[in-house]
Structure formats: C-alpha cells, structure tokens
Amino acid sequence: MTARFTVEYAESAADDLLQVLAWYASQDVPDVGRRLVAAVIERVGQLEMFPDSGRVVPEFDTPWLRELEMPPFRIVYRRETASVIVVRVWRSERLMDPTLGGHAEQAVPADAPEASNRRDPS
Numbered sequence: 001m002t003a004r005f006t007v008e009y010a011e012s013a014a015d016d017l018l019q020v021l022a023w024y025a026s027q028d029v030p031d032v033g034r035r036l037v038a039a040v041i042e043r044v045g046q047l048e049m050f051p052d053s054g055r056v057v058p059e060f061d062t063p064w065l066r067e068l069e070m071p072p073f074r075i076v077y078r079r080e081t082a083s084v085i086v087v088r089v090w091r092s093e094r095l096m097d098p099t100l101g102g103h104a105e106q107a108v109p110a111d112a113p114e115a116s117n118r119r120d121p122s
Contacts, residue, residue: 005051006083007044013076016089017041036073040089043070047077047084 024033054066
C-alpha cells in the first residue's frame with residue numbers, strides 16, 4: 001500500500017483562498033468563489049497519495065518546491081519527507097518572488113475550518 005502524506009496549508013495559502021472568496025463576493029458572485037476554493041481544496045487532496053504529481057516551480061528549480069496547475073490558479077507547495085505544505089494559491093499569470101526562498105509560514109492543517117475559507121486572486 002502507498003503511504004499517505006499529510007497535507008497542510010501555510011497561513012499565506014489560507015489567506016490566498018480567503019482573498020479568492022472576498023474578491024468573488026465583491027463581484028456579487030460569491031458562489032463562484034466558493035466553487036473555485038472547493039475545487040482547489042479537492043485538487044490539493046491528490047497530494048496525499050501523489051506528492052510529486054506537481055511540476056517543479058520554474059522560478060526556483062528546486063525539487064522540494066512544486067506546483068499544481070489548475071487554471072486560473074497555481075497551487076505552490078513544499079514537498080517534505082512525510083508531508084506537503086501548500087504555500088501559495090495564486091493566479092496562473094503571477095510569478096513567484098525568488099527572494100522568498102519558498103519558505104512556508106505557519107502551517108494550517110488541511111481539515112481546519114480556516115483552510116476552507118480564503119480570499120482574492122489579485
């Protein structure tokens with residue numbers, strides 16, 4: 001049987017998802033934001049079984065910093081030994097700042113209530 005990885009959300013990724021919700025709510029289509037956030041969370045779920053399924057982030061070219069492409073979003077995560085930490089959920093056209101070094105902030109467990117309520121795609 002394949003080992004399952006723990007999936008966590010860094011505070012930065014949780015904030016990104018809250019911003020998606022807030023932006024779509026400000027456009028009077030909150031259901032769209034909720035559907036997009038739910039789709040992101042569902043897509044991240046694949047990392048429990050397939051932590052290397054995302055590509056290496058081209059801006060960093062380090063094997064432990066990977067991303068899932070889910071237009072219009074980039075789901076950027078750190079691949080650890082037994083866990084995956086989602087670091088950012090950004091619009092696809094946005095580039096990561098290489099000066100950040102890919103460090104995840106305080107991680108939030110994937111099943112925490114705050115992990116399912118996040119904001120704006122700017």
